[in-house]
Amino acid sequence: MLQKFFKILLLILLLQLPTRSNAQSLAAGDTSAEDMVISYNIEIKTGLNRTSIAETYNGGNKTVFISKNKTRIRLLSLMRIESLFFLPGADSTIHIYQEKESAAKANPRKVSLSNWQKLNLKYDSAYYKPVAGESKKILGYNCKKAIIYLKDGRTITVYYTEAIKPLRAICEPAFASLPGLALEYTYNYKSGSSTYTATSIKREMINPDIFLLKGKQPSHLRL
Amino acid sequence: MPDSQNDIFKRLSQHEEKPPEFLFEKILGEVRHGPKENGWHDLKEHSLIPPPELYKHIRQKWMQERSQKRSPVFFIRKYRAIAAILLAGMLSVAIYLLFPAKRTAEPLAEKKPVPAGQSINSVQKPDSATFNANTDSTAKQVNTKKRSTPALQSSGTQEIPFVNNDLLSSLMECTNCNFAAYFMEKKRIILDIDQYSAVTVSDKMRLFMKALYTTNRRGKSTHKSRKTKRILVRWQKADAAYFDNESSRTALDPLDLTEFLINNNKK
Numbered sequence: 001m002l003q004k005f006f007k008i009l010l011l012i013l014l015l016q017l018p019t020r021s022n023a024q025s026l027a028a029g030d031t032s033a034e035d036m037v038i039s040y041n042i043e044i045k046t047g048l049n050r051t052s053i054a055e056t057y058n059g060g061n062k063t064v065f066i067s068k069n070k071t072r073i074r075l076l077s078l079m080r081i082e083s084l085f086f087l088p089g090a091d092s093t094i095h096i097y098q099e100k101e102s103a104a105k106a107n108p109r110k111v112s113l114s115n116w117q118k119l120n121l122k123y124d125s126a127y128y129k130p131v132a133g134e135s136k137k138i139l140g141y142n143c144k145k146a147i148i149y150l151k152d153g154r155t156i157t158v159y160y161t162e163a164i165k166p167l168r169a170i171c172e173p174a175f176a177s178l179p180g181l182a183l184e185y186t187y188n189y190k191s192g193s194s195t196y197t198a199t200s201i202k203r204e205m206i207n208p209d210i211f212l213l214k215g216k217q218p219s220h221l222r223l
Numbered sequence: 224m225p226d227s228q229n230d231i232f233k234r235l236s237q238h239e240e241k242p243p244e245f246l247f248e249k250i251l252g253e254v255r256h257g258p259k260e261n262g263w264h265d266l267k268e269h270s271l272i273p274p275p276e277l278y279k280h281i282r283q284k285w286m287q288e289r290s291q292k293r294s295p296v297f298f299i300r301k302y303r304a305i306a307a308i309l310l311a312g313m314l315s316v317a318i319y320l321l322f323p324a325k326r327t328a329e330p331l332a333e334k335k336p337v338p339a340g341q342s343i344n345s346v347q348k349p350d351s352a353t354f355n356a357n358t359d360s361t362a363k364q365v366n367t368k369k370r371s372t373p374a375l376q377s378s379g380t381q382e383i384p385f386v387n388n389d390l391l392s393s394l395m396e397c398t399n400c401n402f403a404a405y406f407m408e409k410k411r412i413i414l415d416i417d418q419y420s421a422v423t424v425s426d427k428m429r430l431f432m433k434a435l436y437t438t439n440r441r442g443k444s445t446h447k448s449r450k451t452k453r454i455l456v457r458w459q460k461a462d463a464a465y466f467d468n469e470s471s472r473t474a475l476d477p478l479d480l481t482e483f484l485i486n487n488n489k490k
Contacts, residue, residue: 037419046484051428051431053461053462053484055428055431056391056458057480059428060423061422065419074420077390077422078391078424079390079391081390081416083475098473100466102387108437111470117468118470118471119473122478125318133327137322156478167350174478185368187481189482190485190486192484192485194480194484207418210419219373
């Protein structure tokens, strides 16, 4: 009887072993898989009771697609669908394209490096300070709390994990100083705030169409 | 002999004799005072049975007359119906001409839905050689797995045309979609875009958009619905004016986006 019980227990343990090892490898920041998709949920708080334009972004989604040397950051909301493409050029430089997809005619425009730097000037010489003793688990990753200080006095509260490599500095200049990937960040402004929280991290092959400008768009939405 | 006979007849023809006086008075008295009661009484009890064909004949005649009388009545009714239809038609035309503003409510007419099956696929390669090579090499590794994140699962019960890849316009323009039921329910509304992403309609937005689909008894959009649509169009314009064709800010930057949303918090 006891032997039978141990046999069943062993069988259960054997069945669970692959999933456990998979989780461990993800947690340990396995970099063998080159493709990764990170989804963030966007929560906007205005501090007001009335409905405003903020609600058209509240519940939106920010998705980061990473495949080899290509990166795409897509903002998805009721109001706007927009993407930033960071694609390798022939001369081993990175080409940046901005595309507003929620339009009658999607028109990607190339963003020159100087313009990109100008756009992110506020993050120049930004630095972070870890908040000792404050951490939380997001999607199974231990995340440390830190505050990013911008030179103009604005701050971003961030939870980051060192288990996953951060994005290239050019893709997310706000978090360039962090030693890991930001899984949650909050920006407080006046009476409101915006919080981006990671809802999923997938290490899987990404459909190459994702990195195409004016790529395939669904003709129908599912509600 | 015949002459003598003729004479007799002649004399007879001219002969007259007065009745006796009492007889004259008797007859005069009867005329003045009417006949005796017994004579009327006999008349009262007198009855005549009509011949059996007479009844049938009268009935046939009556039916014939009746049918002849009914036909023009039917005719009038027919005209009345035609007149009613004409009147209703004229009334609707008058309403149509009198209230043109309600028909052309909102300026989003130029946006056309992407037909099902057709995709915007005119690929512009950012850097032709390298990018093309990279794409081709990974083309076989297309992932068609469905998303499994519980927070972003869709009910998948209704499909709506994706107008110009614009979610808000898609929800606003889909006139034949029964959204009212979705927005009335106290349930999270999740819009699935692809296998990677989905948008959740917040509770505040759900309640706000509920008004967009309200209709009156005639099935027409209400004043509140038109007002909601106007607000949404105004927001769209404000958003486009702030972010489009502007190189100093982008909606993808959390700081730019938050500051825009908090500063534009008017309804």
